[in-house]
Amino acid sequence: MDPVRLALTRRLVTAFGLDRDLRVVAAPPAGDSTLRLVHREDYIEAVKAASADPGSMHGQYGIGTLDDPAFAGMHEVSALIAGQSVGAAEDVWRGAALHAVNFSGGLHHAMPGAASGFCIYNDAALAIARLLELGAERVAYVDVDVHHGDGVQAAFWDDPRVLTISLHEHPGTLFPGTGWPEETGGEAAEGSAANVTLPAGTSDADWLRAFHSVVPELVADFRPQVLVSQHGADSHFEDPLAHLAVSLDAQRAVQWACHELAHEHAGGRWIALGGGGYAVVDVVPRSWTHLVAIAAGRPVEPETELPEEWRAEVFARGRRMVPGRMTDGRWPVSWSAWENGYDPAARVDQAIRATRNAVFPLRGMLP
Ligand SMILES: [Zn+2]
Numbered sequence: 001m002d003p004v005r006l007a008l009t010r011r012l013v014t015a016f017g018l019d020r021d022l023r024v025v026a027a028p029p030a031g032d033s034t035l036r037l038v039h040r041e042d043y044i045e046a047v048k049a050a051s052a053d054p055g056s057m058h059g060q061y062g063i064g065t066l067d068d069p070a071f072a073g074m075h076e077v078s079a080l081i082a083g084q085s086v087g088a089a090e091d092v093w094r095g096a097a098l099h100a101v102n103f104s105g106g107l108h109h110a111m112p113g114a115a116s117g118f119c120i121y122n123d124a125a126l127a128i129a130r131l132l133e134l135g136a137e138r139v140a141y142v143d144v145d146v147h148h149g150d151g152v153q154a155a156f157w158d159d160p161r162v163l164t165i166s167l168h169e170h171p172g173t174l175f176p177g178t179g180w181p182e183e184t185g186g187e188a189a190e191g192s193a194a195n196v197t198l199p200a201g202t203s204d205a206d207w208l209r210a211f212h213s214v215v216p217e218l219v220a221d222f223r224p225q226v227l228v229s230q231h232g233a234d235s236h237f238e239d240p241l242a243h244l245a246v247s248l249d250a251q252r253a254v255q256w257a258c259h260e261l262a263h264e265h266a267g268g269r270w271i272a273l274g275g276g277g278y279a280v281v282d283v284v285p286r287s288w289t290h291l292v293a294i295a296a297g298r299p300v301e302p303e304t305e306l307p308e309e310w311r312a313e314v315f316a317r318g319r320r321m322v323p324g325r326m327t328d329g330r331w332p333v334s335w336s337a338w339e340n341g342y343d344p345a346a347r348v349d350q351a352i353r354a355t356r357n358a359v360f361p362l363r364g365m366l367p
């Protein structure tokens with residue numbers, strides 16, 4: 001979670017001049033009453049205690065662990081990140097913006113009562129909770145981070161107003177070990193959670209096939225008023241913490257597809273978040289610059305060369321190799337649609353079938 005990935009993304013957005021086509025807003029940090037929409041009061045107090053005295057926590061509430069070390073100011077910075085997603089939710093709901101992006105957000109592992117997987121406050125869940133508080137009746141959440149969006153799913157497990165869909169590497173090979181197709185929502189909200197478990201090694205065509213075989217039909221059926229999507233860049237083949245083989249070009253295609261879904265089914269109301277992504281120079285800045293560009297209505301063509309000023313910045317940070325273009329050379333990515341038939345022996349098709357069979361009938365849809 002080296003913050004250089006955020007600095008380099010911001011630099012790249014600016015180098016392309018995208019900041020001239022959008023409004024850059026600094027929302028206030030999320031206050032206690034907002035944090036309590038998702039998080040337990042005793043947990044918030046524990047984060048504050050660790051923030052003031054990092055040495056005081058030794059694993060309680062998941063704080064002071066290898067993944068979530070305590071550090072001075074951790075409450076303030078985590079509340080600031082959460083505040084940006086909550087601010088995005090408020091602006092999009094009130095019509096002050098049609099789309100909003102917070103690429104420092106997408107911290108989807110934080111649980112109501114515990115830190116987890118580099119995440120302290122769950123800004124994605126908080127944005128959704130704020131939308132509900134403002135009167136939203138249906139919010140769809142689509143998570144394409146390589147890891148299961150477990151914290152968001154947990155926050156709305158029993159709430160039929162929120163549809164959570166997560167595509168991730170198989171729980172048998174990756175943290176957090178949840179996100180099975182059978183996880184379909186609590187008793188009061190059956191069919192409100194969908195999980196697609198992608199086999200390690202899944203590449204562009206299969207990743208896009210999985211997305212398009214599950215997400216558009218569910219979103220169309222649900223008719224959300226707002227779409228919230230999480231775009232963790234760690235599905236990439238260069239990512240050091242996971243095992244999928246997705247390119248920047250496929251990530252861009254899914255960003256584009258989320259944008260389209262928001263317009264088709266949610267009146268255009270779209271909140272896009274970052275997430276994981278540990279190839280902090282080669283992948284994350286390019287991926288999330290594409291996301292910002294799509295949201296700004298000024299998409300960057302994949303063949304575009306990276307601006308010299310950005311490359312110089314990366315060299316100045318001691319890197320010898322810098323990506324040259326906004327593509328991995330796989331554009332346009334082709335994939336085949338589920339309606340054209342499936343292969344019972346293909347592992348990705350088995351995963352898609354398991355999800356469709358588990359969730360679609362609960363919603364009265366044909367699997
Ligand atoms: Zn991740």
